Amino acid sequence: MVPLTAYLVLSAILFAIGLWGALTRKNAILVLVSIEIMINAASLNFIAFWCYGKFTDISAQLFVLFGIAIAGAEAAVGLALVIAIFRFNKSVNVEEITSLKG
């Protein structure tokens, strides 16, 4: 039997890895990739508590479902922004995108 804390610690480590990637990567697309890793870690936490908990309702799965939908919408709009910025700046390097003009 796998203990609940194993899933929670795994989710915390995945969240920290995603946070490191979001703070460190220079390519704007890889920052969005790291944000997806963080959202997945939080969803894992939800489902772990749903499986091991005392409560019998289905709310955690619905939370995760809506979270996945929101993550998809955020990825779509974020990547559209990256494409539009690339068209103007010719670069997706977050250090070179320094002005809001355009």
Next chain:
Amino acid sequence: MTLAQLGFLVVATLTLAGALAAVTLRNLTHAVLSLILFFFGVAGLFFLLRADFIGVVQILIYVGAIAVLIVFAIVLTRQRIGLEDFKQIGGAWWMGAFTAALVGGILIEIIRHSPEVAIFKVRSPVGSVQEIGQALMTDYVLPFEIISILLTAALIGAVVIAMEEIQNPRKEKR
């Protein structure tokens, strides 16, 4: 070690390896492919936690749609060199790692010091999708409708943002 523990160890190792590779690799395409491995690993963990519907939704949406979207964005933002590097300004690499380690450490300390209230209940897999459907239509119908509006707005917004400007020729002379 039981089979369940062995399965959890294998899937968790794959997931961790995928996440570490996705935030570490210099090649952009390799990072996205390891992200796909990470998504499959998380779906495997959902199956181990008896959330079958969410596991399938994870594969369908994350691997089938979001990963493909990221690959398309990489194709559309091709720079001269396909490689990328860590931040090189000052000590930013170490500061990012320190912040992430701090957050992870605080979370793990909270997990270790919280009381053990976990009860593993054997959940029947048959009623899972039915329960989700019923909850979506009765208790959670308002978030359901709002999510559909949000997705429509995101769809239209993404198309509008990424569209080429063709009706204003003065902007292209910059």
